[in-house]
Amino acid sequence: MAKESPQEKEFLQLVKQHERIIYKLVNVYAVDEEEKQDLIQEILYQAWKGYAGFEGRSAFSTWLYRLSLNTIFTFRRKESRNATNSGEAVSEPWVDEQANSSLEAKMLLKAIRELPELDRALISLHLDGYVHAEIAEVVGLTETNVRVRVHRIKKHLITTLNG
Amino acid sequence: MDLDKIWGELGKEPVEGGLIKGQQQLKDVKSLHPLIEVRNNLRITNIWGIVISIGYIVLMIFYPYWQVILGFSIVLTFNIVFIFQGIRLRKQLPLSVDAGHSMLHEMKVHHAAVTQWIENQMYAARFVFPVAAASGFMMGGIWGSGKCLGQLFTKPIFPISMIISAVLFSFAGIWLARKMFGISYQKFLDRLKVNIDQLESQRSTEIT
Known part of the structure; x- marks a missing residue:
């Protein structure tokens, strides 16, 4: 496996620290697992692509928050459904995982x-x-x-x- | 009720395995963003435009009748113009989502970019389809009958059939193009528009 560049290493560490932001926002906007995975992947792609332009004028968490919201609002093609309206059983694997x-x-x-x-x-x-x-x-x-x-x-x- | 405290409980637990497990996965991350899709489509359209243009030149060499040359020359000119427009639009498209702008600004940029691309394609279709259909009809006539174009045009059925075919082909092509764009992008554009309109109407409303 190729060695990680310092920038990649730094980015991965920062994302690891702030991944809650992405998870929370994705779960606020996407219901089905496939859409969630697509959104997470897209946010990571856009974040990695834009990371070179991150000048540190704001905190990384703020930058990631903005980028996540901008990605969510310009990426999704279908109307955001909610579990109640779609008639599906309210099953929230991510929420269920949160034992606390x-x-x-x-x-x-x-x-x-x-x-x-x-x-x-x-x-x-x-x-x-x-x-x-x-x-x-x-x-x-x-x-x-x-x-x-x-x-x-x-x-x-x-x-x-x-x- | 302390909403902030309740909200803070969500996502406290570490995500199993993390979002990215290593560099390999970071490299494997691909974009499905509509804008990236439009950029890729523009590249494919431009490549096809060049291939088709070469094809027109070859056909003009093999079928040196002035009517065919005139028809394909017109299409070729439009093709070249649209290839350049496509290259320019591709350069103008944002490469990625920008965290430096507000949601409203970003949504407007993305809406405008996709709309402009669709308009360009439809504009091209309106000009290219009729001439391409007429030229193809003439070429097919020559090929199928083995007669020269002058001989074919002596019978009124030929120009009439050509016009009917060109009109039908053009309408069908434009209808199909609209349908395809609708399937691929209409919901996306509608969603953006709804959110843009909501934000703009809220901005213009002074809430007291």
Whole structure:
């Protein structure tokens, strides 16, 4: 096997550290395993291709988050389905694998997946700790829009989970 | 209810085996992105364009009738123009997804690139199909009957059949091309458009 270049080694280490970002976002947008695998592969391809241009002006995690969302939104051809609407049994291998995940966590993921596509991006960014100004920049909305929308989405999610 | 805390529980466990197990797999990762597909299609279209152009030249040499030469010369000219347009468009297409721009910007760029490619192909089809069909009909007539073109055109059935064939072939070809583009890219373009429109309408709405 050919030796890894320092850049490849560095990239692989960074992806390993932040692979949760990719898994979380893919699971928010894709339902079936095939689509998930395609999305993961595409994000990795785009990340590796774009890594040379990563100048470190932002954290790698932020860069990877942006790249993952941009890839998800420009890659998928079919309408994002959710398990409830498609009539499939709610089987979440990835969530089930998370032995420590509570039922609440699984229900939250399910509720997020029932939101419109853009709202899923907003709430994922918000729940992962990005401030409104950063979310606005990532998505292309104004800060005011983001603040109000995030507030509404959170309210909706809490109502759904409590109901 | 603390949504942030609940959200944080997801993905805590390490992913078994990791996303990439080593360099070999990193090299094996292939893209299925529509934009990469369009780039590849443009390369294939350009190669075919060159092969077909050479074919037209060969046919003009073997069938030196002015009508055939005129027909194929027109098609050849369009072909060359479209090959250059294809090369230019391929160069303009983004090579990969950009993390430096917002989702809205990126979706607009990708939507515009795929739309432009489809428009170019349809534009080419409208010009090339009728002339190619008429030229092919004339050539087939010569080949099949062993007569020269002048003799064939003395019978009114020949030009009438040629026009009908060219019209039918062109409509069928354009319809098929539209159908193929629709199957391959319409859902993708529609999805992008919906999300672009939603973001733009939200931007323009002052929420208070």
